[in-house]
Amino acid sequence: MTTTETAIASAEAHSAHNYHPLPVVVATAEGAWMTDVEGRRYLDLLAGYSALNFGHGNRRLIDAARAQLERVTLTSRAFHHDRFADFCTQLAELCGMETVLPMNTGAEAVETAVKTARKWGYRVKGVPDGMAKIIVAAGNFHGRTTTVVSFSTDPEARADYGPYTPGFEIVPYGDLAALDAAMTGNTVAVLLEPIQGEAGVLVPPPGYLAGVRELTRRRNVLFVADEIQSGLGRTGRTFALEHEGVVPDMYLLGKALGGGVVPVSAVVSSAAVLGVFRPGEHGSTFGGNPLACAVALEVIAMLRTGEFQERAAELGDHLHRELGLLAGGDAVTAVRGRGLWAGIDIAPRLGTGREISEKLMDRGVLVKDTHGSTIRIAPPLVISKEDLDWGLDQLREVLRG
Numbered sequence: 465m466t467t468t469e470t471a472i473a474s475a476e477a478h479s480a481h482n483y484h485p486l487p488v489v490v491a492t493a494e495g496a497w498m499t500d501v502e503g504r505r506y507l508d509l510l511a512g513y514s515a516l517n518f519g520h521g522n523r524r525l526i527d528a529a530r531a532q533l534e535r536v537t538l539t540s541r542a543f544h545h546d547r548f549a550d551f552c553t554q555l556a557e558l559c560g561m562e563t564v565l566p567m568n569t570g571a572e573a574v575e576t577a578v579k580t581a582r583k584w585g586y587r588v589k590g591v592p593d594g595m596a597k598i599i600v601a602a603g604n605f606h607g608r609t610t611t612v613v614s615f616s617t618d619p620e621a622r623a624d625y626g627p628y629t630p631g632f633e634i635v636p637y638g639d640l641a642a643l644d645a646a647m648t649g650n651t652v653a654v655l656l657e658p659i660q661g662e663a664g665v666l667v668p669p670p671g672y673l674a675g676v677r678e679l680t681r682r683r684n685v686l687f688v689a690d691e692i693q694s695g696l697g698r699t700g701r702t703f704a705l706e707h708e709g710v711v712p713d714m715y716l717l718g719k720a721l722g723g724g725v726v727p728v729s730a731v732v733s734s735a736a737v738l739g740v741f742r743p744g745e746h747g748s749t750f751g752g753n754p755l756a757c758a759v760a761l762e763v764i765a766m767l768r769t770g771e772f773q774e775r776a777a778e779l780g781d782h783l784h785r786e787l788g789l790l791a792g793g794d795a796v797t798a799v800r801g802r803g804l805w806a807g808i809d810i811a812p813r814l815g816t817g818r819e820i821s822e823k824l825m826d827r828g829v830l831v832k833d834t835h836g837s838t839i840r841i842a843p844p845l846v847i848s849k850e851d852l853d854w855g856l857d858q859l860r861e862v863l864r865g
């Protein structure tokens with residue numbers, strides 16, 4: 465057996481099979497490139513589902529982490545530490561908001577948003593106890609906890625995990641009239657992805673998100689934007705909602721906030737909304753730890769200059785121009801997305817998304833399929849135009865059949 469085969473067989477023998485990875489065993493990575501245990505190089509067009517927006521081994525992030533590793537890594541929130549105030553202040557400023565509640569994973573940020581919205585509903589809006597409702601969209605992906613999968617419409621993500629958490633209403637994504645009809649006096653929040661990533665990089669119709677903003681404002685309902693995948697530069701802006709000129713009541717951030725180094729997530733909102741929490745009512749041992757804050761502070765500093773957003777916008781225009789040409793042929797049935805983020809529907813006769821991904825892997829390009837014959841492209845924002853073009857060349861070759 466090759467080194468790769470041995471590593472995969474051993475992983476399969478001793479790990480739960482809740483993933484079906486492509487048969488590549490990565491050993492090292494730098495920028496937009498990964499190298500496997502046999503020395504083969506691959507262009508990373510997934511970027512850890514956008515956790516690696518700033519690339520593998522980003523010098524600034526590694527240096528920030530290393531310096532903090534030598535000082536202090538964890539205090540728990542039982543004590544203050546000297547990176548916490550800067551992290552909260554600077555993240556709130558980046559978001560144009562007031563208050564930050566740090567957690568670790570994206571799913572925890574979503575859970576925190578659910579708790580915040582419900583508590584806000586009871587304490588501030590005056591919803592009768594136990595009656596709070598949160599409206600979500602069909603096709604959503606907000607994480608993997610039991611409560612979060614309770615309002616998933618993906619059978620794979622949801623089946624056999626009941627009894628499910630009540631209190632959620634599901635409406636079609638992009639349908640403002642359906643959202644309006646679902647709202648009652650007990651609605652406390654609308655939770656949406658500004659672009660649905662896992663669903664295949666679905667961009668809602670123009671005006672939808674502004675309409676959601678208008679509707680939620682009028683009905684005194686919190687607009688919670690899950691920007692865990694769409695945020696922090698991916699679409700060419702700091703937040704995907706900016707494209708529509710929309711400011712939500714709450715941002716949920718994760719993935720790239722930890723720079724691909726450590727898990728860092730956060731709920732960012734107004735002092736009035738996050739002010740519903742009193743000591744002991746919510747928390748996390750690792751949330752807001754010094755190492756996480758040090759890395760996230762460097763992420764925030766990189767985003768503040770706007771250079772990564774600009775790069776994502778420019779390279780994204782190029783990417784979508786090239787993919788638009790492909791969509792004119794008979795191999796690609798649809799292309800969606802914004803900035804350096806694309807969902808590509810491949811004609812089923814050319815194979816499943818998985819088969820296309822494997823063919824790309826054989827040509828040194830790593831992507832991930834989603835739902836049937838869709839593949840998505842989300843390279844690190846630091847990718848060079850030449851490397852991106854090379855990756856697109858490989859895609860064109862694979863689509864030639």
Ligand SMILES: *Cc1c(COP(=O)(O)O)cnc(C)c1O
Nearest residue numbers: 569570571605606607690692693
């Ligand atoms: C990845 C993701 C999550 C969950 O984040 P985890 O860190 O995997 O828990 C939530 N929402 C969206 C939009 C995501 O893409």
